[in-house]
Amino acid sequence: MRDKVLIANGQGFWGDSILGPVRLVREGPLDYLALDYLAEVTMSIMQKLKGRNPKAGYATDFVAMLDRILPEAAEKGIKIIANAGGVNPGACLEAVMDLARKKGVKGLKVGIIEGDDILHRIDELLASGEELKNLDDGRPLTEIADRISSANVYIGAPAVAECLAQGADIVIGGRITDPALVAGPLMHEFGWSPDAYDELAAATVAGHIVECGAQCTGGNFTAWRDIEDFVKIGYPVIEAHSDGTFYVTKHADTGGLVDRRTVIHQLLYEMGDPERYLGPDCTADFTSAVIEEDGPNRVKVSGVRGTAPTDTFKASISYHDGYKASGQLTVSGPEALAKAKLCADIVFGRLALDGVTFDDDQRCVEFVGSGVCHAGIVDEVDPPEVVLRIGVKDKDKAKVDRFGMEIVPLVTSGPPGVTGFAGGRPKATDIISYWPALIDKRKVTTDVRVETV
Numbered sequence: 001m002r003d004k005v006l007i008a009n010g011q012g013f014w015g016d017s018i019l020g021p022v023r024l025v026r027e028g029p030l031d032y033l034a035l036d037y038l039a040e041v042t043m044s045i046m047q048k049l050k051g052r053n054p055k056a057g058y059a060t061d062f063v064a065m066l067d068r069i070l071p072e073a074a075e076k077g078i079k080i081i082a083n084a085g086g087v088n089p090g091a092c093l094e095a096v097m098d099l100a101r102k103k104g105v106k107g108l109k110v111g112i113i114e115g116d117d118i119l120h121r122i123d124e125l126l127a128s129g130e131e132l133k134n135l136d137d138g139r140p141l142t143e144i145a146d147r148i149s150s151a152n153v154y155i156g157a158p159a160v161a162e163c164l165a166q167g168a169d170i171v172i173g174g175r176i177t178d179p180a181l182v183a184g185p186l187m188h189e190f191g192w193s194p195d196a197y198d199e200l201a202a203a204t205v206a207g208h209i210v211e212c213g214a215q216c217t218g219g220n221f222t223a224w225r226d227i228e229d230f231v232k233i234g235y236p237v238i239e240a241h242s243d244g245t246f247y248v249t250k251h252a253d254t255g256g257l258v259d260r261r262t263v264i265h266q267l268l269y270e271m272g273d274p275e276r277y278l279g280p281d282c283t284a285d286f287t288s289a290v291i292e293e294d295g296p297n298r299v300k301v302s303g304v305r306g307t308a309p310t311d312t313f314k315a316s317i318s319y320h321d322g323y324k325a326s327g328q329l330t331v332s333g334p335e336a337l338a339k340a341k342l343c344a345d346i347v348f349g350r351l352a353l354d355g356v357t358f359d360d361d362q363r364c365v366e367f368v369g370s371g372v373c374h375a376g377i378v379d380e381v382d383p384p385e386v387v388l389r390i391g392v393k394d395k396d397k398a399k400v401d402r403f404g405m406e407i408v409p410l411v412t413s414g415p416p417g418v419t420g421f422a423g424g425r426p427k428a429t430d431i432i433s434y435w436p437a438l439i440d441k442r443k444v445t446t447d448v449r450v451e452t453v
Helices: 019-027 039-054 060-076 089-103 121-127 157-164 180-190 199-209 260-267 338-353 397-404
Strands: 003-008 032-035 081-082 109-114 148-153 171-172 236-241 246-250 284-285 289-295 298-302 305-306 314-333 364-369 385-394 429-440 447-452
Touching: 003 180, 003 199, 019 032, 019 060, 032 060, 032 180, 032 260, 039 148, 039 314, 039 429, 060 081, 060 089, 081 180, 089 109, 089 447, 109 157, 121 148, 148 429, 157 171, 157 180, 157 447, 180 199, 180 236, 199 236, 199 246, 199 284, 199 298, 199 305, 236 385, 260 289, 260 298, 314 338, 314 397, 338 364, 338 385, 338 397, 385 397
Parallel strands: 003 032, 032 081, 081 171, 109 171
Antiparallel strands: 003 236, 109 447, 148 314, 236 246, 246 298, 284 305, 289 298, 314 385, 314 429, 364 385
16 A cells, blocks of 8 residues: 555546646656546536437547547556546547557556446336435426436445556546545545545545646635746645545646645535535535645645445436527727617517517626626626627527527617627527436446456
């Protein structure tokens, strides 16, 4: 067993900078590189892509990133853990194997974790007594069962540890929880049992701190003027020890900042009950963490306590919920805000003349530049130009498309100073809504498969 394990997170979301993982591999020592690609809405997007192409449905950016680092990572012995498999881990595995052959990387073991995707099991689960009620409002899933577009269970660290135990150099999963990308390797390396709740809670805290990448090393930080060299901002590295103590740091000679403030800033991100942070592996008490600086760009976290997890997994379900369209115009010159407000009134007035109406809760009208981001907190201002952002939603696709026809005419039939229209007429697109639910853990089984190049 190692004395310490170095795990970095180079991807906070699908679309994060490709330089994060590339630089982490090149700029300092690592044992593991974790990469988080998934969010709730991402799963529905991937499911739609898979419906069009059976070989799609995973984060293609992951393969593009590996194209930059795979030989070097393999040579350095850096193992890679990612939830880039989305709703099609098998296709992602094939793409990675093909890339490894192309790069001449022989002997590479690539593993996948499956079982989190329960879309095809919805009828079976409902028949077995699973209600899958909406956690926000208690509605039964049967209310939207015919409109479901994706359904995935948040799985935890043991599946990742099992994949690594079978020798995987790259682990590809579907809806693995963000913290499990860190907790899984630590469970494997330190031999933690599934009931080592304090240690798993510490790993959960570590994973939570680094899950958004550079957001714990100075990104999105209130004291942004204290951050040096945003261009080369360092991505976070966890130095973990078997007793659950860990250090948050970054590679030497990189930008950004790691101190007690930046770590706590991220620790509080997406926080519910800090004494009962629920995950598939444990219930972590974030308030038990002792956080102290241990030198420049190095923060020690110790004392984390945990208890048993719940007997349910969380399920992330998405469903079709109508249509939406939005567009924007720039309104410039004197009284820009008043003119922008008039433009919005004109759009909905002309629609009404044609028999098309939208209720207030079906409309979105924003005047970017006037203080809309902090409406109610800051006073509204009248700047020299305003961006009018206007949108609608409805179950009727034709109504939404009709709305899109009334924005560009404002350029010649509205007040003066209207400009900035680009991108074509807004078209109706699907609204995908989120349905959080719980599912009995006994009804979810994960499968691990490892193949060698």
